Amino acid sequence: MKQSEQSAQQALPSVWTRPERRRRDQPALSREQIVATALELLDSEGIDALSMRKLGARLGAGAASLYTHVANKDELIELAVDEVYGEVELPEAGGAADGEWRAAAAQCAHGLRAAFLRHPWIASVLGEAGLSHLGPNMLRMSEAMLGVFEDAGFPLEEADQAVNTLSAYVIGAATSEAAWLTLLTRSGRSEQEWVEHLWPAAERAVEPYPRLRRLYATRRAQDAEGARGDAFGTGLDSVLDGLATRLRG
Structure with missing residues (x-):
């Protein structure tokens, strides 16, 4: 990737402006599962209850599994909004x-x-x-x-x-x-x-x-x-x- 393209992505932090991360081994979770569970959490407890730690606990997964698909809470919200x-x-x-x-x-x-x-x-x-x-x-x-x-x-x-x-x-x-x-x-x-x-x-x-x-x-x-x-x-x-x-x- 050219340096100018990297700079543009850094200036526009979003799940939609970066390539999805890939792992050589098949991850236990999919992005779809993560987003579906995030929606359940948001609907039942509201936005203040949403955190990567709490979401991981609901999924029975560690943070590393989540970060394969979602870099941070902001990206998770972008995905949840698009799901709506x-x-x-x-x-x-x-x-x-x-x-x-x-x-x-x-x-x-x-x-x-x-x-x-x-x-x-x-x-x-x-x-x-x-x-x-x-x-x-x-x-x-x-x-x-x-x-x-x-x-x-x-x-x-x-x-x-x-x-x-x-x-x-x-x-x-x-x-x-x-x-x-x-x-x-x-x-x-x-x-x-x-x-x-x-x-x-x-x-x-x-x-x-x-x-x-x-x-x-x-x-x-x-x-x-x-x-x-x-x-x-x-x-x-x-x-x-x-x-x-x-x-x-």
Whole structure:
């Protein structure tokens, strides 16, 4: 490898920018096993519980076996994040060419939100997940969504902007929801119990603000989980409406 290539890799520390390490003998663990167990640990105990030592204990393996596949905790998080993206069902190639691009985009958006809410720890690591856009599952999703918008009639550059706009909305909304779900888990209460417990303080806080006071009053008896889903759907419709307008223009 040329020195310039080595320097570039050192400047971009990521599991996706270095060759996977190889051993002459067959390692007892695979990267897939390591990542699957890391996901179990993250889902059950949260991001603060993740460590190479604790993960090794769950796998019944020493650190050397882990480091064959993963250089450090940061790389492990990159792999876990990409695994979450791999749970999203992607639209079939060419499926949006018949004008159903909006349904295909909405399907992917709802799938990504659902994946984030199944793994709420992701809200605390996305900004630290390194070069997550280079992960294989993320690349497959990006390629599929580019196809959706390009088949709909967007030029490739505008299709990329459409994908970025949609992703920004979904990730922003879903990470906020995931952070909320993490708070609920720590409280030990159901979502509806927590909302009802919080409501009197919220009403006192908005008392000086007439618009917020009216808004809160309309939401007093809402089902909390259902309201979150409705709000996400309304926001998604607004994003897709905007993209449809650009497409017609």
